Amino acid sequence: MRRITRLSRFNIASLALGLAFLYLPILILVIYSFNASRLVTVWGGWSLRWYHEFFNDRAMIEAAWMSLRVAVSSATIATLLGTLAAVALSRGERFRGRTLFSGMLYAPLVMPEVITGLSLLLLFVALNAERGFWTVTIAHTTLTMCFVAVVVQSRLGSLDRSLEEAAMDLGCDPVRAFISVTLPLIAPAIAAGWMLAFTLSLDDLVIASFTTGPGSATLPIRIYSEVRLGVKPEINAICTLVIALIAVVIVIASLASKLSSSQGESAAPL
Amino acid sequence: MSSRRIFARPARFAAIAPYVWMVLFFMVPFAFVLKIGLSQTAIAQPPYDPVFDLTAGWDALRGAFAALSFDNFKLLVSDDIYVFAYVRSLTVAITATVLLLLIGYPIAYGMARLPRRWQAVAMVLVIVPFWTSFLIRIYAWINILQHDGLLNQILLALHLVSRPVVWLSTDSAMYIGIVYSYLPFMILPLYATLAKMEPVLEEAAGDLGAPPWQVFWLVTFPLSLPGVGAGVLLCFIPIVGEFVIPDLLAGSNSLMIGQTLWLEFFTNKDWPVASAAAIVLLVVLLVPLLLYERLQKRQLEHER
Numbered sequence: 001m002r003r004i005t006r007l008s009r010f011n012i013a014s015l016a017l018g019l020a021f022l023y024l025p026i027l028i029l030v031i032y033s034f035n036a037s038r039l040v041t042v043w044g045g046w047s048l049r050w051y052h053e054f055f056n057d058r059a060m061i062e063a064a065w066m067s068l069r070v071a072v073s074s075a076t077i078a079t080l081l082g083t084l085a086a087v088a089l090s091r092g093e094r095f096r097g098r099t100l101f102s103g104m105l106y107a108p109l110v111m112p113e114v115i116t117g118l119s120l121l122l123l124f125v126a127l128n129a130e131r132g133f134w135t136v137t138i139a140h141t142t143l144t145m146c147f148v149a150v151v152v153q154s155r156l157g158s159l160d161r162s163l164e165e166a167a168m169d170l171g172c173d174p175v176r177a178f179i180s181v182t183l184p185l186i187a188p189a190i191a192a193g194w195m196l197a198f199t200l201s202l203d204d205l206v207i208a209s210f211t212t213g214p215g216s217a218t219l220p221i222r223i224y225s226e227v228r229l230g231v232k233p234e235i236n237a238i239c240t241l242v243i244a245l246i247a248v249v250i251v252i253a254s255l256a257s258k259l260s261s262s263q264g265e266s267a268a269p270l
Numbered sequence: 271m272s273s274r275r276i277f278a279r280p281a282r283f284a285a286i287a288p289y290v291w292m293v294l295f296f297m298v299p300f301a302f303v304l305k306i307g308l309s310q311t312a313i314a315q316p317p318y319d320p321v322f323d324l325t326a327g328w329d330a331l332r333g334a335f336a337a338l339s340f341d342n343f344k345l346l347v348s349d350d351i352y353v354f355a356y357v358r359s360l361t362v363a364i365t366a367t368v369l370l371l372l373i374g375y376p377i378a379y380g381m382a383r384l385p386r387r388w389q390a391v392a393m394v395l396v397i398v399p400f401w402t403s404f405l406i407r408i409y410a411w412i413n414i415l416q417h418d419g420l421l422n423q424i425l426l427a428l429h430l431v432s433r434p435v436v437w438l439s440t441d442s443a444m445y446i447g448i449v450y451s452y453l454p455f456m457i458l459p460l461y462a463t464l465a466k467m468e469p470v471l472e473e474a475a476g477d478l479g480a481p482p483w484q485v486f487w488l489v490t491f492p493l494s495l496p497g498v499g500a501g502v503l504l505c506f507i508p509i510v511g512e513f514v515i516p517d518l519l520a521g522s523n524s525l526m527i528g529q530t531l532w533l534e535f536f537t538n539k540d541w542p543v544a545s546a547a548a549i550v551l552l553v554v555l556l557v558p559l560l561l562y563e564r565l566q567k568r569q570l571e572h573e574r
Contacts, residue, residue, distance in 0.1 A: 007383050014376035015384075015392065022399045022453065025410035028420060032413065081288040088285035093278040099567075101285060104292040106566050107559065110504060112511020114528045115548045118535065119299030122545065126302055142295040145288065164277060174280045196401075203403040206513055209536075220405050227409050227518060231416060239406040246401050254394065 030243065033236035050237035060222055060238065067202055067219035070133060074140035075197035081141070082148025082197075083190055087178070089149070090156040109146045116143060117210030124211060131213030139211040140201040147200060148193035155189035156182075195253040199246050300552075307545030352530065352547065356554060359527040362441075362516070363509040366448040370505050371498065373449060374456035378497075379490075381457070382464035389465065393458070400454040408447050408518050415443050415519075444520035448509060456501040463497030464490075500569075503562040507555055527551050 033051075037044025054060055085105055092098070108116060120139045121131075129135055159182070167177040205220040212218065219242070226235055381392045399407065414420045415437035422434040437443050467490070475485045513528035520526075525533070527547060535544040 007380070010376070011380035011383050015380035018373070018377035018380070018453075018457075019392075019395055021450070022396070025407065025414055025450070026399065026402060029406070029410040029413055081291055084284040085288035087281050088283075088288070091277055091281035092285060093274075093282075095282045095285065097289070101289055101292070102567060103563050104296055105288065106563065108296065110507040110559065110562055112508055112528060112551065112555070114511050114513055114531050115303075115552060116296075118531065118544060118548050119303045120295065122302035122306055122541070123295070123299040138295060142291070145291070149288075161274065165274060168276065174277045177277065178280075199401050199403075203405065205405055206532075220403065223405055223409070224514075227405070227412065231409075231412055235409060236413070239403070239409060242406060243402050246403070250398060250401055 026243065029236055030240045033233070033240040035233060035236075038233060050233045051241070053234045054237050054241070057234070059217075060219070060234075063217050063219045063222040064238075066133065066216055070136050070140060070208075070218060071198045071201040074137045074144060074201045075194050077137070078141045078144040078197045079148050079190060079194040082145040082193060083152050083186075085145065086149045086152035086156055087182075090153050105149055106146050108143050109150070113143075113204070113206035114210075117207040120207070121210040131211060132216040135211045135213070136208050136216075136218065139207050140197075140204060143204065143207055144197035144200045147196050148190075151193040151196060152186060152189045155186050159185055192253045195249045199249060202242065202246070303545045303548050306542055307549045351525075352527075352550075355525050355527045355530045356550065358524050359510045359512075359551075360554070362444070362448075362512075362526060363506050366445055366452070366509050367502055367506045369445060369449050370452055370456040371502065374453055374460055374501065375498075377453075378457045378460035378464055381461045382467070393461065396454050396457050396461075404451060405514065407451055408515055411443070411447050411450065412438065412518065415446070438519065439521040441520055444516050447515040447519040448512065451515060452505045452509065455504040459500035459504065460494060460497040463494045463500075467493050496565075499561075500565055503558055503565065507558050507562060510555060511551055 034046050034048070035042075035044055036047035036049060085101075088095075089098070089102055089105075117139070120135075120142070124131060124135050163181050163185070164177050167181045168174065172180065203220065204218075205224050208218045209221055209224075212221065219238070223235060223238060226232055377396075381389060381396070384392055416422075417434055417436070417438070419437075421437060422431075425431045425435065426433075471489055471493070472485050475489045476482070480488065511528045512526060513532050516526045517529055517532070527550075531544050531547040531551070534540045534547060
């Protein structure tokens, strides 16, 4: 029997090239952040000089702190609301306004950021809200909620529902069945959703630029204004630190998901 | 069955909080965009209405017949800029999406043919770059593409070029940036459908004598169309409104609509024009957005 489903040389080549394309630029960036030379393209030996520079850059540190606070609070609110939304959509059967609800929920996933950012800003201006930490947090919550909902909903979808039903047949009321049976089972997905929301918030430039006020720039806003002026070794160092932070987050997330699903499902487009 | 129905009732209540949030911070803001985009007196700093000049040539025509003031002239010029920006956004998005499909498909196909155990690893490897910051990934490319950057150094060392090539501020740099940033969005939906496909189908076609390219073209590709659709929409829609990548990598002589919107808003402080631009952008994206919503819904219903 001829087996054409085997991995061909073409398959291997495209995989290798694809992964190299995805990882090499980041790797180069990380390596050059340890470059002693001021010229970004000349290798002057290993050094931590640019990290030192970053930690003495007050404005950058403040921006990083602002970004971290926004990321933690918006990810937390988004996880709470996104999980509720996922539960309603995957367990609520039919309810009035369901179509509008899922439409609204998943639109920010693809909506161009300039539109989301501008519309939120106009709302905040109309409400006369002081722009800064809270406005960015609200904006990021709106943006990231759908990502949490997608992750949690795909987990809920692959869950064996007879477990919930069994708990209720044994006398649990729905809320109790949810808390003691469903919630522990979807906890890893919720954790993964939080991490995703956290990194997305940490990453966002466009929406934050629209919704923040003077004097409260986030890290991407600062990086962006530096990058526009050209490549600076210090930026390499900051980017490497952000990558390291996200790497830690990913490791935790993957450990969490390993704890949960042995069924390798959920190919949700993250 | 009955317990399922009992469970559904409180589950519906879970929708209330996120529902209210999304109405308040997603739907209502659009009303403000509409209002400010259409209003010409109250909030507008220059007292003219850009929307009608953008959409209807009729108004511009009437304006031309009326006293030809400097303002009208300026409007007509800005009108042109907008039309070009929309055309360019669509061209860039279509080109980039085609490139993404051509590059992403072989990778997703390779992933789907890996042994089960390695598929999970490959998927993580594709997702991880998506977690690292968008801005950082673009910045990494600025490092590589600059005048004395790594790419030029390699090309010079290999004697492929005799002097450094200008990469930054060109369309090719922008396309590299877009493909690089959006590749996971293309690969993952493609992989999801390709991995679900029964390998027996391809084998059967092969056993019946079809050469590999015919197997691919007549069996594999048609079956992967849902994934192609999802990947194309997930890439196309955000790319049309893309700001960061063209701003940092492409030249400034022809702007995409996201850039003009940004410019109007932050540099010219012209909120009505920016709002109008946003509305037109939304209208342009309405059909792909509705398609995307339908696809998303179908997939979720399927999962349920």
